[in-house]
Amino acid sequence: MPSMLEVRDLAYRYPGAAEPALAGVSLAAGRGAVLGLLGPNGAGKTTLISHLSGQLPIQQGAIAIDGVSLAEVRRQAPTRIAVAPQEYAFFPALTVAENLACFAGAARLHGAKARERAAACLAFAQLERFAGQRAARLSGGLKRRLNLAIALLPEPELIVLDEPTVGVDPQSRAFLLDAVRRLADGGAAIIYTSHYMDEIEAIADRVVIVDHGRVLRDAPLADLHAEGARQLRVEADGLERTALAAVLAPFGTAREEGSGVVVDLLADGDPAPALAAVAAAGGTVRRARYGECSLEQLFLDLTQRTLRD
Known part of the structure; x- marks a missing residue:
């Protein structure tokens, strides 16, 4: 099956930087699978995610979704791609329900459809009991679940999760990992970044390791394990x-x-x-x-x- 996302020879250098943040990165992600993206601090992961989310222009190389350029996809259907960032991406002063209503509007959802998706995402993230609670008062694990719920509102086909379990308790971490696997099993293409190797080993189908802006290894998880046979x-x-x-x-x-x-x-x-x-x-x-x-x-x-x- 052809990959949904294809990144080809992507290169990017920040103004004034001595070295490129990305130096010819190529990778692919398919529907129904989790791509684990690993790399030390400064490896280029954030720059790559910034490209996928449309925050950085492409200087060199190409990104395509189902064979269509990322720029064209973002013009025609920007909600096909969602990013749940490492930072909390919601309004602390609003309640959980108010945040979902607000971001549903930003995702071009209105009326009954907006209410339907908000309810579905509340249920998926198991946040129903906290719908009326201000986001600022949520625990770390609940905040991460709200981040995920907001990202899922427009039913994206490609979901980028950047360190989604930072600062959460073991129960919330297990819940989030299970949720990610369910999203992939439901047909979404997932890119999952983490510094926790056991998370990647638990849910990833394929692993890409990057450093200094280059791909060092790109292979199915089982193949990487077998390298030390x-x-x-x-x-x-x-x-x-x-x-x-x-x-x-x-x-x-x-x-x-x-x-x-x-x-x-x-x-x-x-x-x-x-x-x-x-x-x-x-x-x-x-x-x-x-x-x-x-x-x-x-x-x-x-x-x-x-x-x-």
């Missing part, structure tokens, strides 16, 4: 990391990483002899993991471990 990670007492790496080197390509050593085993490799060699060298294995690569580990490998502002 022959990878052995070992932490051991009684051996320094350098010595541990030397012991494991005959079994594949070994490198020191974190508090242990990672070995990409040979094609016919078996982790058991490698672990036995550690014991024979006087080490006691404290932790070992073999097989599926975690998304967090892959992310750190690709983007390095340097802190970002």
Whole structure:
């Protein structure tokens, strides 16, 4: 099935910036699927989202929805795309119901249709009990749910969710993740950004990792997990990391990483002899993991471990 959203060779440089915020980003998102968008601070995620929401003009490259340019789609049917930003996007002084009524008007909904959509979004976000409460008095989780409800008012086909679970309690987080999955299962195309790798692993069908304005990896989540299928990670007492790496080197390509050593085993490799060699060298294995690569580990490998502002 063709992708709904296609971003091709998108590049953007802010005035006066030494480096581009985006440097040839290409990606696609399809209906009925969640695309997890990952990247450190300053990777270019916000700039990409700003393009999708129409806040930034395209300097280079193209964005299309069902083969039609984003600019044309925004002229003809701007509500096909919705963005739930990381910041709270509602009026604190208004009640939940008043916010929905206000934003329904902004989404060109009127009369019975506006009331119908407001009621549906209240129900979807489970906010009925709080309809008369001022938004400023809501908890963090309820505010996030109101953000989502407002974004869903015009029944968008492409929904961009930017860090939608920041500052929420575990119950609200679980609810929001389930809601996102339900939206995708209902046919929407979802782009979901988060710094929480477990969220992406829980709901994403495909993952795009960006850094320094470039796409570092774009693949189905299952494929990314499989990249570490022959990878052995070992932490051991009684051996320094350098010595541990030397012991494991005959079994594949070994490198020191974190508090242990990672070995990409040979094609016919078996982790058991490698672990036995550690014991024979006087080490006691404290932790070992073999097989599926975690998304967090892959992310750190690709983007390095340097802190970002």
